[in-house]
Amino acid sequence: MKANAMMTEPNQFPTQIETVDELEEWLSKPAPGVSETLARREGDILILGVGGKMGPTLARMAKRASEAAGVPRKVIGVARFSEPGLREKLERHGVETIAADLLNRAVLDQLPDAPNVIFMAGRKFGSTGQEWLTWAMNVYLPGLVAERFRNARIVVFSTGNVYPLVPVESGGAQESDPPGPVGEYAQSCLGRERIFEHFSHQYGTPVLIARLNYAVETRYGILLDVAQKVWAGIPIPLAMGYVNVIWQGDANGWMLRCLDHCQCPPAVLNITGNQTLSIRLLAKAFGERFGREPVFAGEESPTALLSNASCAAGLFGPPQVTVEQVAEWVAHWIERGGPTYNKPTHYEARDGRF
DSSP, rough: OOOOOOOOOOOOSSSOOHHHHHHHHHTTTTTHHHHHHEEEEEEEEEEEETTSHHHHHHHHHHEEEEEHHTTOOEEEEEOOOOTTHHHHHHHHHHEEEEEEOTTTHHHHHSSOOOOOOOOOOOOOTTTTTTTHHHHIIIHHHHHHHHTTTTSSEEEEEEGGGGGGOOOGTTTBBTTTSOOOOOOHHHHHHHHHHHHHHHHHHHHOOOEEEEEEEOEEEESSHHHHHHHHHHEEEEEESSSOOOOEEEEHHHHHHHHHHGGGBBBOEEEEEEOOOOOOOEEEHHHHHHHHHHHHOOOSSSSSEEOOOOOOOHHHHHHHOOOOSHHHHHHHHHHHHHHOOOOOOOOOOOOSSSSSSO
């Protein structure tokens, strides 16, 4: 990791990120190929569940890429918008917004038609104890959406949690591997996939199911989780000793490019980085950066939640941003006291309880 804050060439990424505005500018900068995809796709883009950690910058990237492609279209983000100021921020960047409870069928029916739908709504954290709500969001809602937008192309956000834990040396689960979800959250995510699959078969809807794990940036993600523990001297559990990550800007770009690859029956694509990362080695790297010795708890298990994204890399090329670069951004962010979402990923959970 480098400590200086000098900028690289104008079209490259910075060596440091200093502010939230700068961060979101880079997260929403159209990745290679996104403008070409959106030039090919006709009509508006409707993003359901835009209010999460990833939705706002994906929506902004869709708008920026459409403008770069010279395609006049609406990018419409739908969410409850419980975060103060988010709706206004999106609208300042040209993204139209609709405040809605997607579980309300009447409200869903009133949403505008769009030929391109990105489904991001879902529930993970807090599932334990409120499993009923998790199943409603992750299985019942997809059924409503799949029927309502049966004439659209739909990119569905899913998760690598639908896979079982696999041997570390395997290189990660592949799209052709049978699912084996652990815990009710992961089971409900497989339910989401099956519901979209059902309605794709029924109506001929072109769908792509994107299994993401894990997107990272400076305000949240596995790299931040590990770095914060090193910084604070908190023991780092090693039982889930290996992970995959991808810079959120790259994940945004890949998700938008998935609109080119929707099909019936649905396509499935793993979305993550191209490395199997050791939590121990990540912590040691942060320790060297901070001048602090990491504290570890336990030992690595021979299995982990890992995905093989070679198919996505074959379609879209490798991620633009390396893990080393994101780690440097995260380290600098922590040192300068940058804001975070204060939402640990719980990547270390091996029992599927979130």
